[in-house]
Every structure is written in C-alpha cells, then in structure tokens.
Amino acid sequence: MRDLLVTLLVFGSLPFIFKRPPFGVVMWIWISVMNPHSQGWGFARTFPFAAVIAGAIVAAMFLHKDKYRLPAHPVTWVFLAFMGWMSVTSLFSIHGVDVVTQQWIKVYKIFGMTAVVMMLVRTRQEIEWLVWTVVVSLGFYGVKGGLFTLRSGGNFRVWGPEGTFIDGNNEVALALVIVIPLMYYLIGNVRPRWAKGALVGAMLLCALASLGSYSRGAALAIGAMTTVLWLKSRNKLPLGALLAMAVPFLVLLMPSQWHERIDTINTYEEDTSAMGRINAWRMAFNLANDRPLGGGFEIYDGQVFARYAPIPTDVHAAHSIYFQVLGEHGWLGLALYLALGVMTWRTGAAIVRQAKGVPELDWALRLATMLQVSLVGFAVGGAFLSLAYFDVPYLLMAAMVATRLLVARQTAPRRRPMARPLGRHPEAGADTGVAQA
Structure with a gap:
C-alpha cells in the first residue's frame, strides 16, 4: 500500500511540475530528504523516483516560458568553484578516476540538483515551500523518534531511515x-x-529523538544551537522559560546509560571510537600536507591509512565534515567549503540588516536568523560526522540566497541598486514577496 501511494503521488505530481517547475522543488526535497519510498516493503524501495522527478524538473524548465538561471550572488560562485574543484581532485585522486567515479556522480547529482533549486526558488511562497518540505520531511522522523524514546524510556537508540544519508543514529540526530x-x-x-x-x-519531540540517538556530537550541537537560538530570538523571556523547563525534563528523562555515554565526552582519551576519529583526522591532515590536491574520494582504506595515519591499522571514516573535505580535496577544497559557510552566514546578516524595521520583510528577517541558527547546529555537529555532502545544508543555503535577492529587490527604492539574478524573474508582491497572479 505504501509503495503504491508513493508511486501515485510522484507520477501524479508530474503535470503540476510541468505547469509550474518550482513545484518540482517540493517533490524533489520530499523524495531526496524524507525518502518516503524507504518506508515501503516492495518495488518502491528501489524504484528511481528521484531520477523521474529530476528529469521532469529539467524538462519543465526548458519548456517553460520563464528563463531560469543561477542567481548572480557570491555564494553561487563559491558553490560552483567548490563543485569544479571536486572534479579536479577526482581527476588526480590517489586511487584513480575509475575508483572515485561512482562517488563523484553521487555528489554531483546532489550539487547539480541544488543548483536547480537555486534557479527555481525565487519568491517568498517558493522559499516557504522549501522550508515546509524540509520540516515535514525531517520532522516526520523526529516526531516518530521522539515518541519512540518516550515509549521506551530512552533505553533504545533512535536510528534514521535505512539506506539514506541519515540512516545512522548520529546522522539522524544532526538532521x-x-x-x-x-x-x-x-x-x-x-x-x-x-x-x-x-x-x-x-x-x-525532535530534540528528544536527537537525545535518544545517544549521539555525543548531536548533544554538543543541540547545546550550541539552543544557545544561539535564544540569543537571536526576539522573545527571549518566553523562549528562555520554555527552554528552562524543557531541557532539564528531556535530560532527566534519559536513562543512566545515556548519561554514561554523554559523559565520555570528558574522557575521550579512554574511548576507542573517539580516538579512532582523531586518528582519521590526523590521516587527513597528513594527506593534505603531502598532496595539495587531496586524495579525492574513497580514501578511507588500509592503503591510505598505512601511508598517512599515526595508527595505520585503525581505519575509520573521516567523522568530520572539515577533515572529510580536507582529506579528499586538500587545503584549497577546505578553504572553499569554509568560505561557502561563512558567506552564507554573512548573507543572512545582510538580510537582517536590510529587513530590520521593514514590516513587510519581517518574515525574511526571522527566516534568515533561523537559517543561521540551523547552520550553527550543522557546523558544530558536523565536526564529528562525515556529512560534507548532506543535501539539507545546501538547500538552506539556496533558501538564504533566494531570500537575500528578494529582499534586495523589495528594498531597491530605499537604497542603491544591487546585482540581481540573471534572467527574467517574476515580480514580487508588494506586501508578501509572493509572485502576483
């Protein structure tokens, strides 16, 4: 039944995608982030729904009367430069092109569709479609996992959907x-x-599910995210009261083994998993120093560790977005990756400055602020996970750029003209930022 439902929804959406290509963003995020077909038991689990939707989106963009082009914004250029650099490092990878091609294709599908999302999302309505779809797609697992943690008393770990980016307990917690x-x-x-x-x-429930994953990195990310959320909130008193009541309750709800697991943060030298991660980080550091182009994809094997790791036999994945990029794409790749994060943050700061005091842009100010908070959570939690190519942060980047350009257009009479996206764009509504009918 689930397989049939997902199939009907996907193929039933195709006419709407051809009529209005931005609607394809909703379907793409739903399929690629939530992976609803992973909840089935039959043919839907392996059916290429993502390819069907992506093909429909690209075809609709070519056939539609509007011209869709990448937004002319610095974040776009850094994003494209990072994509290009990954191709360079793949050509000169330590294991050769044949070995890394499959991972290169996987990453380029994610980045390519991110670029498509950046072309399509241009109005307030479309931006909020993106946000709602991400919330529903990930929130489904958060609510489900939170209820599971309540029912089990936190004695069993929360795991993500099998066969996806977030199938592990650490990965779903960060999401x-x-x-x-x-x-x-x-x-x-x-x-x-x-x-x-x-x-x-x-x-x-999402916070409880994240704690119920027993992820130490997620616990640190929650702490950082909660602090920044409170600092950036305009309703510090009610939010502070909610946090003061909720945080102790959520922590006290967890059983003793959870507290023992989290306490190992203070004694990481005695934890074999933590020391294995540090060994992988040092391997990436040594590799990047020896090979300016990095090692390319697929470097986590005995051969590479034997050459660059302090403990050659302790082979681990990167377990850090930063060391993952450093090891695979070298110092320049890491510089581009960090620049992408910094520039996305600064884009949010620019939105806050321009939208402040403009009632019709209050939504943009609030959204940019919360996007920044989300990125802080990812930046902290990602320091302990191999999620450099996880699509959600890049989707949030696309939402930030689209919001910035929309705010720039709506505030243009009040200030100097600014560069706008290339191509023809629908006029924004005077009050809502939604394209007029």
Whole structure:
C-alpha cells in the first residue's frame, strides 16, 4: 500500500511540475530528504523516483516560458568553484578516476540538483515551500523518534531511515538538530493555536529523538544551537522559560546509560571510537600536507591509512565534515567549503540588516536568523560526522540566497541598486514577496 501511494503521488505530481517547475522543488526535497519510498516493503524501495522527478524538473524548465538561471550572488560562485574543484581532485585522486567515479556522480547529482533549486526558488511562497518540505520531511522522523524514546524510556537508540544519508543514529540526530530552528520560524507563520502548539510539540519531540540517538556530537550541537537560538530570538523571556523547563525534563528523562555515554565526552582519551576519529583526522591532515590536491574520494582504506595515519591499522571514516573535505580535496577544497559557510552566514546578516524595521520583510528577517541558527547546529555537529555532502545544508543555503535577492529587490527604492539574478524573474508582491497572479 505504501509503495503504491508513493508511486501515485510522484507520477501524479508530474503535470503540476510541468505547469509550474518550482513545484518540482517540493517533490524533489520530499523524495531526496524524507525518502518516503524507504518506508515501503516492495518495488518502491528501489524504484528511481528521484531520477523521474529530476528529469521532469529539467524538462519543465526548458519548456517553460520563464528563463531560469543561477542567481548572480557570491555564494553561487563559491558553490560552483567548490563543485569544479571536486572534479579536479577526482581527476588526480590517489586511487584513480575509475575508483572515485561512482562517488563523484553521487555528489554531483546532489550539487547539480541544488543548483536547480537555486534557479527555481525565487519568491517568498517558493522559499516557504522549501522550508515546509524540509520540516515535514525531517520532522516526520523526529516526531516518530521522539515518541519512540518516550515509549521506551530512552533505553533504545533512535536510528534514521535505512539506506539514506541519515540512516545512522548520529546522522539522524544532526538532521533533527538542523530542523528545530526552522520549526521555530514557522510558528510565526501559522495563526491557529493548535498549529503553533503542534510545531512546539514537534520541536520538543525532535530534540528528544536527537537525545535518544545517544549521539555525543548531536548533544554538543543541540547545546550550541539552543544557545544561539535564544540569543537571536526576539522573545527571549518566553523562549528562555520554555527552554528552562524543557531541557532539564528531556535530560532527566534519559536513562543512566545515556548519561554514561554523554559523559565520555570528558574522557575521550579512554574511548576507542573517539580516538579512532582523531586518528582519521590526523590521516587527513597528513594527506593534505603531502598532496595539495587531496586524495579525492574513497580514501578511507588500509592503503591510505598505512601511508598517512599515526595508527595505520585503525581505519575509520573521516567523522568530520572539515577533515572529510580536507582529506579528499586538500587545503584549497577546505578553504572553499569554509568560505561557502561563512558567506552564507554573512548573507543572512545582510538580510537582517536590510529587513530590520521593514514590516513587510519581517518574515525574511526571522527566516534568515533561523537559517543561521540551523547552520550553527550543522557546523558544530558536523565536526564529528562525515556529512560534507548532506543535501539539507545546501538547500538552506539556496533558501538564504533566494531570500537575500528578494529582499534586495523589495528594498531597491530605499537604497542603491544591487546585482540581481540573471534572467527574467517574476515580480514580487508588494506586501508578501509572493509572485502576483
């Protein structure tokens, strides 16, 4: 039944995608982030739904009367430069092109569709479609995992959907950390009290599910994200009161083995998993110093560790977005990756400056702030996970760029003209930023 439902939804959406290509962004995120077909038991688990949707989106873009081009923004150029550099490092990879081609294709599919999303998302409505789809796609697992943690008393770990980017306990925990600030943003967009309450409940369940994963990195990310969320909130008193009540409750709810697991952060020298990660980090550092182009993809094997790791026999994945990029793409690759994060943050800061005091752009100010909070959570939690190519942070980057350009257009009469995306774009509504009918 689930397989049939997903199939009907995907193929039923194709006419709407051809009519309005940005609707394809909703379907693409739903399929690639939530992976609803992974919840089935039959043919849907292996059916190429993502390829069907991607093909429909690209075809619709070519056939549509609007011209879709990449937004002319510094973040775009750094993103493209990072893509190009990954191709260079793949050509000169330590194991050769034949070995790394499959991973290169996988990463380029993710980045290529991110570029497509950047072309398509241009109005407030389309930006909020993106946010809602990410929230629903990841929030589903957060609510499910939170309820599971409550029912089990936290005695069993929360895991992500099998066969996806977030199938591990650490990975799903970080994904849920990212989505919590987006839920907080959406609370200000819904009017019914029940809807606001549902989002607050979803936030708490996502936090509980993240804790229930027993992920130490996620625990640190939650701490950092919560601190920045409170600092950037305009309602510090009520939010602070909610956090003061919720955090102790969530922590006390967890059993003794959870506390023992988290306490190993202070004694990492005695933890074989933590020391294995440090060995992998030192391997990446040594490799990047020896090979300016990095090692390319697929470097986590005995041959590479024997040459560059302090403990050659202790082979681990990178377990850090930063050392993952450093080892695979060298110091220049890491510089581009960090520049992408910094410039996305600064783009959010520019939105806040321009939208402040403009009532019709209050949504943009709140969204940019919460996107920044999400990125802080990813930056901290990602320091302990191999998720450099996880698509959600790049989707948030696309939302940030689209919001920046929309704010620039709506505030143009108040300031000097600024560069806008190439190609023809729909005019933004005077009050909402949504394309006029």
